[in-house]
Amino acid sequence: MKIWKNIIRIWFTLASLSSFLVGWVVLVHAPKPNQFDPASVPSMPRLDPVPSLDQVMLSGQSQSIFRANQRSVVLRSGGS
């Protein structure tokens, strides 16, 4: 019985040590994160002010005869 206890202790010890060493090796060979360089961050696009909810509701904007984004307005012709 005592022999089995010792075997299990040794097995746990070896398994823990080998797992630690495998983890160490994996981390050592993993790609490193890049150093943060503020100059490498692209400048954020300047956005037009968002219209207030009231403005949108009062204008009742329809997608049916125009589409608008920050870049341009696309009018639509579908017939009458």
Added chain:
Amino acid sequence: MQIEYFRAMNSDIVLVAEGEALQVKSGVVAAQNFIEASEKRFTRFSEHSELSRLNRSAGAWFTASPDLFEVVQETVFYFQQTNGLFDPSILPSLHHAGYIHSMDEIRRSSSMPQPDRHPSVSASSFASVELNATNSSVRLPADMQINLGGIAKGWIVERAARLLSQYASACAVNAGGDMFLIGYPEGRDSWEVGLEDPRNPQVDITLLLLQEGAIATSSVVKRAWKQGDISRHHLIDPRTGEPANTSWLSVTVLAPHAVTAEAFAKAFLIADEDETQRLGEQNPALTVLAVDRGGNLTNPVKPVESLYVSH
């Protein structure tokens, strides 16, 4: 860029204008007021409109306002230019087909429009309308009733855009797809206009890059309804007095003026193959785009120059 949306002339109206904010705001108000006042003048759905009074006075001389006189003058001109295919004297035919109330009312109502008892075609030709420019008066033949719907809309759109342009560096007025463009948005040399797919109105069939001027589309699917089991639409063929039996779902015309685009969009939609070629030869400055029943975009007259951005 300021965008104003409202509903008038049974259409969605969009005013787009660029410039100094307060100026543009004043221009938008002026243009909107002009559109709403003009609608009251030209609508056939109000018995108090000037157009309804003109129709009631058929057979006698009617002294018209300068605006109504100008629109009737334009109408006579385009009746001649389209060889009679654009004909506003089809009002009895519209009534006969059930288009008695505005589309907004028809859509709100659950009942189908029924034909009235009027004959479907006037005996008199629109060519017999008389105009007297010295006192702005008009005489319709006694049996004639006219509808200025589309051409009046075109006239209003261009006038409203010219009014708005006095307050803005660039502007566009779009009334249900009939539009007039003045100047260009900042940093651009054209306006982007999506051409709606008549089979799937949420999708654009192509995107056009347009210069200043007008674009108008006539479509058999926009103002359409059922009369019993029969599908009807508002584009009447003046030769038959019935909704046009056409191979096109929609026809779009680009022209220097909105009334031109509007009149020819209707004419090309109604025209048969020979008439289409004749109209095209007589009016080489127009660009015509048509969508057939298969959803194919074509030019029935001549190849289109570099208008397409994408399909």
